[in-house]
Amino acid sequence: xxxxxxxxxxxxxxxxxxxxxxxxxxxxxxxxxWYRQDPGLGLRLIYFSYDVKxxxxxxxxxxxxxxxxxKERFSLILESASTNQTSMYLCAxxxxxxxxxxxFGNGTRLTVT
Amino acid sequence: KQEVTQIxxxxxxxxGENLVLNCSFTDSAIYNLQWFRQDxxxxxxxLLLIQSSQREQTSGRLNASLDxxxxxxxxxxxxxxxxxxxxxLCASRGxxxxxxxxxxSLIVHx
Numbered sequence: 553x554x555x556x557x558x559x560x561x562x563x564x565x566x567x568x569x570x571x572x573x574x575x576x577x578x579x580x581x582x583x584x585x586w587y588r589q590d591p592g593l594g595l596r597l598i599y600f601s602y603d604v605k606x607x608x609x610x611x612x613x614x615x616x617x618x619x620x621x622x623k624e625r626f627s628l629i630l631e632s633a634s635t636n637q638t639s640m641y642l643c644a645x646x647x648x649x650x651x652x653x654x655x656f657g658n659g660t661r662l663t664v665t
Numbered sequence: 666k667q668e669v670t671q672i673x674x675x676x677x678x679x680x681g682e683n684l685v686l687n688c689s690f691t692d693s694a695i696y697n698l699q700w701f702r703q704d705x706x707x708x709x710x711x712l713l714l715i716q717s718s719q720r721e722q723t724s725g726r727l728n729a730s731l732d733x734x735x736x737x738x739x740x741x742x743x744x745x746x747x748x749x750x751x752x753x754l755c756a757s758r759g760x761x762x763x764x765x766x767x768x769x770s771l772i773v774h775x
Contacts, residue, residue, distance in 0.1 A: 556708075558708075583761060585762075594765055594766070594767040594768070595754075595765045597762060600761070600762060602761060610762075640706075642708055642709065644709075649696075650696040650697075650758055650759070650760060650761060651696050651697055651716060651758075653697070653699055653711055653714045654699060654709075654711065654756065654758075654763060655711065656701070656708040656709040656710070656711075657708050658707055658708040659706070659707060659708040661706065
């Protein structure tokens with residue numbers, strides 16, 4: 553069974569802090585994704601990565617950056633956290649074809665005060 | 666650009682009912698359609714994946730169908746139980762990036 557692990561279930565950070573959200577998958581998947589989920593807005597793609605050191609912007613990349621130095625790990629970075637980045641953050645991974653299923657982690661609920 | 670719509674947005678049914686959740690998509694050129702369940706405050710759990718060459722998939726009390734030509738997928742839940750209460754999302758995949766619907770929030774009351 554594929555396992556996608558997000559390092560924290562809950563995080564509380566202060567405005568202006570640099571925040572790292574970590575995601576690790578154990579299935580040697582090429583593709584990894586970061587989403588945020590807000591009530592009434594559904595899932596919105598922040599960034600995705602299709603290989604080590606490769607990344608593409610999603611629909612809402614502003615205020616975020618990502619890092620993928622190893623295949624199994626995809627990190628989301630909030631350079632200077634703001635209150636409007638309070639949200640549920642979801643990481644997902646999938647294999648290297650469009651036929652591959654998506655697998656999600658348990659999510660990180662981030663609160664920025 | 667692909668758009669995925671799920672209707673209804675919310676549904677409340679008594680225990681034991683058979684029910685159908687709908688997912689429609691605008692571009693029929695998809696590779697697969699995946700159904701997920703999300704419990705409050707949790708991530709998405711994959712329920713069923715239907716590849717574009719398939720018409721349906723079954724797992725226990727769940728059956729998902731896919732009609733690419735009409736741009737529709739349905740998730741059928743037989744003999745619903747209170748434990749089925751959750752939000753159900755569908756996602757179509759026409760490229761590396763999937764497109765999600767906003768989900769149907771289901772409550773099954775005893």
